[in-house]
Amino acid sequence: MRILTNCCALFTLVSFAEAAYPHNHPSLPAFYQQQSSPSRTRSVFSRLRDGLIRSIWSIPSCTAERGATNIKFDSTPPSTLLARYGGDVVLRFAISSPEEAAALSEAVHILFLDVWEFNADWVDIRLAKDVVPSLLGLLPPSLQHAHTPLMHDLAQAIFESYPSLTIEDPSPPAHDEIRPFSPILHTIPDTDETNIFFRNYQPLSVIIPWMRLLRSLFPTHVRMINVGVSYEGRDIPALRVGVHPSNAETPSSPRKTIIITGGSHAREWISTSTVNYIAYSFITAYGKSKEITRLLEEFDWVFVPTMNPDGYIYTWETDRLWRKNRQQTSLRFCRGVDLDHSYSFKWNHDSSAANNPCSESFAGEGPFQGVEARRFANWARNETANNNVSIVAFVDLHSYSQQILYPYSYTCSKAPPALENLEELAIGLAKAIRTTKGEEYTVTAACEGSVELKDQQDKRFWPRIESGGGSALDWFYHELNVKYSYQIKLRDTGGYGFLLPSKNIVPTGLEAFNAIKYMGHFLLGNKGIEGEEGSRDASATLGAEMQGDDDENNEEANIELRRRWRR
DSSP: OHHHHHHHHHHHHHOHHHHSOOTTOTTSOGGGTTSOOOOSOOOHHHHHHHHHHHHHHTOOOOOSOTTOOSOOOOOSOOHHHHHHHTTEEEEEEEOOSHHHHHHHHHHHHHHTOEEEEEOSSEEEEEEEGGGHHHHHHTSOHHHHTOEEEEESOHHHHHHHHSOOOOBOOOSOOSSSOOOTTOOOBTTOOSOSOOOGGGGSOOOHHHHHHHHHHHHHHOTTTEEEEEEEEOTTSOEEEEEEEOOOOOOTTSOOOOEEEEEEEOOSSTTOHHHHHHHHHHHHHHHHHTTTOHHHHHHHHHOEEEEESOSOHHHHHHHHHTOTTOOSOOOOOSSTTSOOOOGGGOSSTTTTTTOSGGGOTTSTTOOOSSTTOSHHHHHHHHHHHHHHHHSOEEEEEEEEEEESSOEEEESOSSOSSSOOTTHHHHHHHHHHHHHHHHHHHOOOOEEEETTTTTSOEEETTTTEEOOOSSOOOSOHHHHHHHTSOOSEEEEEEESOSSSSGGGOOGGGHHHHHHHHHHHHHHHHHHHTTSTTOOOSSTTSOHHHHHHHHHHHHHHHHHHHHHHHHHHHHHO
């Protein structure tokens, strides 16, 4: 029975395309639940396999057939999406003066607008088309025409961000190359990337079984833990990856630990998928790559894909653009707290918008009112106080704008004590990303953009678009003394915003994986470069490893899966 269970688990990993997206799956929006019908009778083996998978992982019965070729679904957004988002638009305002920033900030607060992203030069705002005249009426003449639309059809972009249900016949191709663990999805071009889990964004009901599967397949260096419980009572799952020394005679020093989190803001799906991609890349490379093996021996790595499970599920089932958690506030019709403004350090610092429960950046009515933030902070404190853990780095992944941000977030008037070290590593992270796929990430203090230092001599600041206080970044840096704390805002720079197409999951994950590897080597004293052979030039090693590790890891993972299957 154990062998049979392991075989079914392996089938689950390579069959998520058909098993994870049944047409009546509760984690998919309602408009996906009536679009498929069987077109062929499956083999007895396929039905047996699918039945075992459903039994083990509690996945509802799927009627979409593996053998069905080119199943077509309507590519037009359904009426539910059109009703919610059809009248919305995303505008980018170019900001060129403190007066413009102040006027736009005030207008955003008055109209309770959804600020998507901002930096020192522009602000992206989502609003209903019929609210645009009201907004422009509150702005100075210089901003009346200083805006451009980013998305002309928001409902269509949202519809396309959900997983495609179009499946092609996965039978082996006629030519010589046969990929036994690579079912073909219609939306995926011919590529060397064979891990179907990363071909689409995944709901939490798929992510958690996937995490359990990794724990089962790699018990030597993977544990599944919880770092808290959400407002609605869901576990906040994480993977702890690392290899501990077994010499019991020598008292162990505190275990150096690096924490990677994502999904604090529910709609930022790319942050969740990127945490999963980094975790998978580390897990499957252990014992095969000397570089990764050493990093897992020297550090524990805690990967938290979604800090906000309630909000994440809500984005799948109800509102794709939901940002906050789902807890009740003092206003019944305005739910949710912004978890990244809920931490105690400089909570609600210099902010009026954060006081209103209807604001997208509502920080709660007191420090740590955000349930998930409070419980995660308690877990981190307990780790350092009682579990012999030393947190040496913290990376909080968000989207979008392609930035690497370091403390402080709450103010630009005070520099962090280790500013030079923070900047040095941040620049190295940006370089590691750039040498992967050519993407440029800017490096700056997290306060800039929310409040920018305009004049170094006069110390004149621009008004805030959004509160910078109460961030996880500042809390870990200041309260837990985590010397290397960063917030990384992933792809893109506004073309799609939070609705980044799924074809970006692997490139974004690879960029982030290389950046995190760089961080690990930097913390080992290697300045981010770890040559696997002493005779190899360090810079050549970095470039070659960045370009080749992803393909190698995937191939090695497939070999391992086939080896275990033959058992």
